[in-house]
Amino acid sequence: MTITVLIADDHPVVRDGLRGIFTGRGFEVVGEAANGAEAVAMAERLRPDVVLMDLRMPGTDGVAAITELARLGNPARVLVLTTYDTDSDVLPAVEAGATGYLLKDAPREDLFRAVEAAARGEAVLSPAVASRLLGRMREPVREPLSQRELEVLTLVARGSTNKEAAKKLFISEATVKTHLIHVYAKLGVNDRAAAVAVAFERGLLGS
Structure with missing residues (x-):
C-alpha cells in the first residue's frame, strides 16, 4: 500500500x-x-x-x-x-x-x-x-517549597535583600542564603530573578 x-x-x-x-x-x-x-x-x-x-x-x-x-x-x-x-x-x-x-x-x-x-x-x-x-x-521530581522557603522567596520577590529578609523573619542572613539555595535547587534555577519568575509561573507567589 x-x-x-x-x-x-x-x-x-x-x-x-x-x-x-x-x-x-x-x-x-x-x-x-x-x-x-x-x-x-x-x-x-x-x-x-x-x-x-x-x-x-x-x-x-x-x-x-x-x-x-x-x-x-x-x-x-x-x-x-x-x-x-x-x-x-x-x-x-x-x-x-x-x-x-x-x-x-x-x-x-x-x-x-x-x-x-x-x-x-x-x-x-x-x-x-x-x-x-x-x-x-529520569530527572528527580521537584520537591515542594517549605513554608519558610516560601516566606523568604516572597520577600525576595518584593525586593528585599538577604539582610532585610533576615531581619523581617528574625533569622540570620546565612540562614536566608541557605533557604535560597534550597529554593534554587527545587525550582531548577540558578539565581534570584529566575526563582521569582518560575515561582510566579507556577502560582507559588501571589500576583
Whole structure:
C-alpha cells in the first residue's frame, strides 16, 4: 500500500531532495508546504498519511502547525525532520503531538523506515532525541517549597535583600542564603530573578 506524504519545509532545495528520494519507493508525495500555515491547510485538504515537518519556518512554525493539526483532529501522523535536537525544540514538538522526531542527517533507509512506522502510528525518535527525552524523564521530581522557603522567596520577590529578609523573619542572613539555595535547587534555577519568575509561573507567589 502506498504511503502518502506531505513535505513541510521552508527550503525549496530540501523539499526537492525529499521528493526525489521518496518518489517511486512505495511512497507518494502529495504536496509541499513552505511554512506551518500552508502545511495545516494542505494536510486538511489532502489528508496525507504522514507529514514531514520542519520546525523552524517563517510565520507559523512547526510546533504551532502540529498543535493546530491536533486541535483539528487531523489524522495525519507528523514526523518532525529537523537539524535541531535541543530540549527547547524536541520537547514542545513531542508534547504538541508529533509521532516522531528525526534529524536531517539521518540515513535515507532510516528515514524510509521512520515514515513507514509513523504511518502505522508508531513513535519514532532518533537515538540522540530518545536519550535526551529519557534523561528528562529520569530527572528527580521537584520537591515542594517549605513554608519558610516560601516566606523568604516572597520577600525576595518584593525586593528585599538577604539582610532585610533576615531581619523581617528574625533569622540570620546565612540562614536566608541557605533557604535560597534550597529554593534554587527545587525550582531548577540558578539565581534570584529566575526563582521569582518560575515561582510566579507556577502560582507559588501571589500576583
